[in-house]
Amino acid sequence: MNTDWWKGAVIYQIYPRSYQDSNNDGIGDIPGITSRLEHIANLGADAIWLSPIFTSPMKDMGYDVSDYCDIDPSFGTLADFDAMIEKAHALGLKVMIDQVISHSSNEHPFFQQSRMDKTNDKADWYVWADPNPDGSAPNNWQAIFGGIGWSWEPRRRQYYQHNFLAEQPDFNFHNPEVQQYHLDNMRFWLDRGVDGFRLDTVNFYFHDKLLRNDPANPKTDPEKGEWNPYHYLYHMFSKNQPENLVFLQRMRALLDEYDDRTLVGEVGEAHHPIEIMGQYTTDNRLHMAYSFEMLSYQFTPKHFRHQVEAFFEGAPNGWPCWAFSNHDVVRHASRWYKEGMDRNDLAKLAGALLLTQQGSICIYQGEEMGQLETNLEYSELTDPQGIRFWPEDKGRDGCRTPMTWSANETNGGFGNVKPWLPVKQPQLERSADTQVGVDGSVFETYREILKIRGESQALRTGATEYITSDEAILDFIRGGEIQCIFNLSDKAQSYTAKNGTVLISNQAEEHNGQFTLKTNGFVLLRLN
Structure with a gap:
């Protein structure tokens, strides 16, 4: 029994529609996920998180639930789900599921x-x-x-x-019966063996009972405006209400009735997300929370340092969960790419940077192969966000296209019939069969770093001491034992490391402790 297994854990996010189609209807399903669990165990993750699998008319791809205690037929049955949990647990993987309860x-x-x-x-x-x-x-x-x-x-x-x-x-949620209804739904899945929940839009549960108007967003540029009218407002009353905190404590009390269970909440907030993350993970509320701050286009040493320091300064007893990609944002291997970069080196550096952060980690399916955003035509979209705001915002379908398992199989090995979203050549070029077992591949780099993290308490839970965070180099030490150095600039950099043994490096050359790190170069050292 490890009641704190979640602390420092690496959670692999599965988007069920796009993982593996087992029955050739063009949609991924739970038996398909079960058949591919070895891939995740081989990678070295601690847990899986499934995006919504409940009964739904799929107006928002499962984030519109019509039955909280059953599986949507497109994904399978409760028996399929039980079989998946059994196999995952046999492989040493915890199972977390999405709870979409604000609506x-x-x-x-x-x-x-x-x-x-x-x-x-x-x-x-x-x-x-x-x-x-x-x-x-x-x-x-x-x-x-x-x-x-x-x-x-x-x-x-x-x-x-x-x-x-x-x-x-x-x-x-001001109605106590609504609160109890959702707690009962969560209990249903806990009794089925689920190890935890990812809580969608966790800061949206309560609204201001007086229905006061949200004030204008002070960050809006009056000349440029906003592509979405939602962003014109500072959401003071429509979400982030104090009653939320009391309900999160009720949720936590429910999970504390069971062994080794966990809660991670998604904080959807543009104005003070790090502060809310801290607030939501203290005083017996959530175990972990994450925001979109590391899912942005910012790719600088100061940005990454600020997120971690701001969290632990505001919530020294809280715990964050960091991600670089998920089902709602442009994949980071495309988001952070600049002309002249080697895409594989960027993907490897991103993996090393993510997996050395203080907190728990979410990996989004395909990022372990350096998967890119899929370039879709308007006629190929299914996402209401993209359809509504095209072309200013192309929506979320580009990061949701099917996993590619084999470069030479139909639809990349996802299934034998036309999938719900297309599989294109750039994605086929990053198929699992071209990387698993191939020295130096993005997958094997992730696997090696995951092994290092899994064997190092310093990387899983140790504190972070920042050494350098200038315009080019991010250098920090975890738990007083592991030094992590990254070149985030577009030029080679020379840097002197502390005395230690290199655990892994890429695009880095050493001479007497002096490293030359090329663009997207990194090195991890165990200090002597």
Whole structure:
């Protein structure tokens, strides 16, 4: 038993629709995931996290749930899920699943009942509000996918709130019955053997009961404006409410009834995400939280240092979870690429940088091969965000295309029929079969660093001492034992390391402790 297995763990995120299609319907599924678990165990990850697999009409690819206690038929059955957990545990992998509880699908039976009138048993389970005297929406809250965050229901003569699509109505967490409903749903999966939850939009649960208008975003450039009206607002009242903290403690109390379980929350916030991460991981709330701060286009030593230092200064007893890519952002091997870079060297450096951070780590499927963002045409999109905001924002489909297992097989080995998103040549060139077991490949570099991390308590949980974070070099020491040096500039750099033994390096040459690090060069040393 290791009750703190999550602390410093490396979690491999699986996007189920795109991992492996086992029944040739073009959609990845749970039996497909089960058949590929050895790949993740061989890599050296500690756990897997599955994006939503619950019953859903798939208006937002499973982030619109209509049944929280069953598997969507496109992914398989509860029996398939049980078999996957059994195999994962046999391979030494923990299993975490996405919990999307701030909102449901509009096809959820409770919303269908709630929208009928103001007096039914579920009338207060969602966020309803009367119109203004002129019939307009109750306030200025915006939806992330565009437009006002309220939709009209003629039967109730009221608006309901939705932070995302109109098909994703927000639950009213001020209702204690709603809170208990979701705790009961989580218990259902805990009893099935799930080791933890990734909590989607964890800071969105509660809204301001007075429905006050959000103020204007002070960061908006009045000349340039914003591509999405959601970004014109500072979201003071539509999310980040203090009641959230009390409910997170109830969640934590539930998980504490079980052995070795964990909670990691996604903080979706543009203004003070690191502070919220710290607040949410102290005082018996979440075990871990992550934000989008390391999922941005910023790629400088000062940026990475600031995120880690700001977190631990604000929450010395909290714990972060860092990621460079996920299912919502452009893949980092494309996001940070600059003309003239070697893409494989960039991918290797990113892997080394991520896997040496103080905190727990999320790897997104395919990044262990240096997978790139897929360039899609408008006609190929399925993501409502991309469809709504094209071409200013191309949406999230480019990072969600199928895993490529074999460069010479149909659809890269994902399945034998046309997949839900296309497999293209740049992705085939980074297939697993071209890298697994190949010395010096991105995969084997990740695997080697994961082995180093797994065998080093200094890297898993040790404190970070920063030595240098200038315009080019990021140098820090973890746990007083492992020195980590990275060249994030577009020019070769000379740098003097401390006295130690090289554990792994790439694009780095040493002479008497003096290293020449080429662009995207790095070195990890065990100090003598």
